[in-house]
């Protein structure tokens with residue numbers, strides 16, 4: 001038995017037949033149950049590819065994904081396995097425009113043996129969990145961007161997945177709504193023990209994770225556990241204008257300059 005809920009071994013994805021693109025290049029990863037992991041890295045570095053392979057939305061060129069000890073390549077009914085194990089949240093929420101919030105949340109439940117009454121009750125419960133209990137009958141275009149994203153989160157949780165994969169879950173949202181979504185995801189992790197992998201460009205989202213994996217050119221460049229609050233704050237500071245000034249030694253305010261050297265050292269470590 002393994003202690004990990006999710007592992008990848010030498011996971012590789014090569015696109016293209018003429019010119020090869022190594023989107024993912026031998027990634028070894030171990031994720032423990034209940035971890036919240038942020039995946040960061042430049043555009044084109046392979047973040048979405050990694051998530052798609054883990055979620056069995058795409059197949060690796062070589063290497064394997066192991067979930068709860070089973071290699072995905074050996075799972076017979078991959079659609080069923082995915083539906084029962086994994087919840088997806090995308091940047092664009094992908095709600096069905098002609099269905100109400102509640103009906104959208106019910107969509108993944110159609111794969112399971114549930115009566116319509118059970119589906120309805122579960123969807124209502126999930127909408128309440130994300131603070132939308134009173135908007136169950138609203139259509140997507142009658143809701144704000146943040147509300148739509150919360151419906152998408154409720155939908156991702158419909159089948160009680162052990163793992164939630166989110167690709168830029170706050171990508172289109174303003175900073176207040178982003179903060180609300182971060183809090184919601186953290187609460188879900190604490191109350192339901194859901195393991196989460198969040199691809200993000202947003203430093204606040206990354207700082208909310210317990211671990212930050214940086215991907216570059218299809219490889220893991222860094223894998224950092226954020227053990228304490230100071231480290232978390234430093235990571236947030238690093239991405240601010242002031243943090244960047246200190247890090248690069250450009251336009252450092254006079255009151256900070258006596259400490260700039262030490263501060264830069266700290267920022268280089270996170």
Ligand SMILES: Nc1ncnc2c1ncn2[C@@H]1O[C@H](COP(=O)(O)OP(=O)(O)OP(=O)(O)O)[C@@H](O)[C@H]1O
Nearest residue numbers: 015016021023041042043044045046047048049050
């Ligand atoms: N279906 C595809 N066919 C060919 N190449 C692809 C395909 N999907 C992704 N790629 C390439 O694989 C590499 C990794 O792409 P990926 O989408 O994983 O990057 P990303 O880190 O998610 O970037 P972003 O931050 O812009 O979303 C890129 O070079 C991309 O052009």
Ligand SMILES: [Mg+2]
Nearest residue numbers: 047048049167
């Ligand atoms: Mg991407």
